[in-house]
Amino acid sequence: MSRSDSEVFLQQRQQQIISAAKNCFSRSGFHGASMADISHESGLGAGQIYRYYSSKEVIVSETIKSIAESWRMFLLKNLQLETTISNIIDTESDFWRDWSFRERCLLLEMYSEASRNKSVRALLVHEEQLLFTELEAIFKRQMPAATPEERSDRIQFLLMLVDGVACRTFGDKHLNQQELARINTLLAGYLFS
Incomplete structure (x- = not known):
């Protein structure tokens, strides 16, 4: 060989x-x-x-690296597409289509591990910094008139929203569609203008 x-x-x-x-x-x-x-x-x-x-610890570490990188790439791909808040909030929408139930379970497990393990937390911070930098470049092209602070605020909000939805993925699947439309209208002007 x-x-x-x-x-x-x-x-x-x-x-x-x-x-x-x-x-x-x-x-x-x-x-x-x-x-x-x-x-x-x-x-x-x-x-x-x-x-x-x-060791198993090395397997856990390598698995977490894989999950974190996949999550970053998933968000990078999906957050640069034209999307609505309702697509982000609805875990059955096209936004979430490529993020399987297994990946959702692993993401929650990874976040849980980060709460008690400094090295996992550091890895997640690193991946988030990479994602933020990549999104900043995209948002700068899409929103040239926005200030760096405005772009940063929008990116931070989107990441918090996505993380929150990912963490509540096992919750109620029956969203109030009228309330979802109202929230989408309120936030769309702020996030995607």
Whole structure:
């Protein structure tokens, strides 16, 4: 096997393990899922897994990195599309279509872990800074007359709104459509003008 083939195989195995870990963690949480669960889910023996990751903590860390990066990329893609507040608020809308139930579970688990783990919190802060910088560039092109403070306020508000909706994703699915339309009208002029 050539060096490049070996690197590809390594990356495929690591991805296989992280994918299995995501399935396990979305069902049982970072602390509830065991290495045996990950081994069973991945179809690999524990010894094989330890060739690629030295401990469960490393798997958790790599999984969190993957979740955080996916979340950043999802938001970057969706927040630059023309959207409405009602699409952001409604978890069944097109805005959320590409963010699966499994990803929603993992996002909540990641935020929970960040509340008690400094390194996870630091990782999330880093990803949010990257997202903010990328959105700032997009908003600057879309809103050239706005001040940096206005753009920053809008970005912060959108991120809080999206995070709040993501965290309440398991709540009531029956939104009052009249109230949603009223909120959308109130906020649309502020956010998307």
